Amino acid sequence: MTNVQLTLVQIDNYGPWTVTPEPRREMDLQTLQSRLFAELAQFVGSRGGYVFFTRFDNMVAVTNGLDRADHELMQETIRNRYPVTISLGVGVAERPIDALESATAGLQRAGSAQDGDRREVLAGETLAAGERTDVDLQIAHFDVNGATEKYTDTLNEFDSFIRIEQGYAVLMRYLREEHGGLAFFVGGDNIIAVLPSMTAADYERSIDHVADTADVELKVGVGHGRTAHEAGMIAKHALEDCREDGLRVVVEE
Numbered sequence: 025m026t027n028v029q030l031t032l033v034q035i036d037n038y039g040p041w042t043v044t045p046e047p048r049r050e051m052d053l054q055t056l057q058s059r060l061f062a063e064l065a066q067f068v069g070s071r072g073g074y075v076f077f078t079r080f081d082n083m084v085a086v087t088n089g090l091d092r093a094d095h096e097l098m099q100e101t102i103r104n105r106y107p108v109t110i111s112l113g114v115g116v117a118e119r120p121i122d123a124l125e126s127a128t129a130g131l132q133r134a135g136s137a138q139d140g141d142r143r144e145v146l147a148g149e150t151l152a153a154g155e156r157t158d159v160d161l162q163i164a165h166f167d168v169n170g171a172t173e174k175y176t177d178t179l180n181e182f183d184s185f186i187r188i189e190q191g192y193a194v195l196m197r198y199l200r201e202e203h204g205g206l207a208f209f210v211g212g213d214n215i216i217a218v219l220p221s222m223t224a225a226d227y228e229r230s231i232d233h234v235a236d237t238a239d240v241e242l243k244v245g246v247g248h249g250r251t252a253h254e255a256g257m258i259a260k261h262a263l264e265d266c267r268e269d270g271l272r273v274v275v276e277e
């Protein structure tokens with residue numbers, strides 16, 4: 025049984041900040057958002073976690089292995105280096121969506137994302153060390169078959185992007201609704217998902233659904249681990265096994 029710890033990262037009062045005292049240059053905001061993401065990717069990644077940029081003002085991190093002190097240090101690091109602060113909500117559950125719901129509820133209880141006086145909230149509890157197991161996380165790494173040949177080397181970048189994003193849109197909705205899993209686009213033709221315990225047959229069905237609905241062909245490698253890095257690395261190797269053996273799904277137990 026999975027035991028997923030997710031952290032919702034929310035920039036404090038960001039909306040008002042982007043227009044105070046007047047609207048800020050868009051490329052300055054993009055620079056800030058991407059640097060903040062890079063900072064968090066490095067911080068969380070060096071502790072075995074994953075962070076996904078989602079909407080940039082809100083980001084979702086898989087934080088199994090990070091405790092409360094790590095979260096406090098994350099907030100301090102951002103406060104010291106950036107013109108914004110972050111609030112963090114932590115949730116733990118068997119299904120990723122339930123962990124995220126609980127992480128979100130902690131922040132929403134503390135106030136609105138646009139409350140000037142709601143800053144650096146740290147809500148929720150992390151998994152105790154004694155509760156952690158080797159199968160707490162199931163990570164799936166999806167990849168579009170032949171994206172270079174079918175899209176990158178054939179279509180213009182925008183039409184390639186539409187195809188990839190449509191495949192992603194169908195997959196993210198399907199996994200969220202059918203399994204309570206969370207799928208994130210990570211660049212190129214890659215999607216990384218954090219999921220509850222799913223079988224190879226479940227993955228076959230999800231790939232069929234994307235092929236039938238969006239006409240995008242996927243393959244997927246799946247791994248388990250104590251941290252996102254551990255599970256994700258196994259998933260990447262499983263994806264290589266798909267390529268070598270011409271398979272659509274490889275689940276490493």
Ligand SMILES: Nc1nc2c(ncn2[C@@H]2O[C@H](COP(=O)(O)OP(=O)(O)OP(=O)(O)O)[C@@H](O)[C@H]2O)c(=O)[nH]1
Nearest residue numbers: 167168169170171172173210211212213214260267
């Ligand atoms: N984030 C991320 N992106 C990757 C990874 N591997 C490949 N990519 C991206 O995906 C793009 C396409 O690479 P591939 O998936 O290897 O190419 P492909 O043409 O789909 O070939 P097959 O997957 O073998 O069918 C690359 O240009 C990268 O942008 C990965 O592990 N993580």
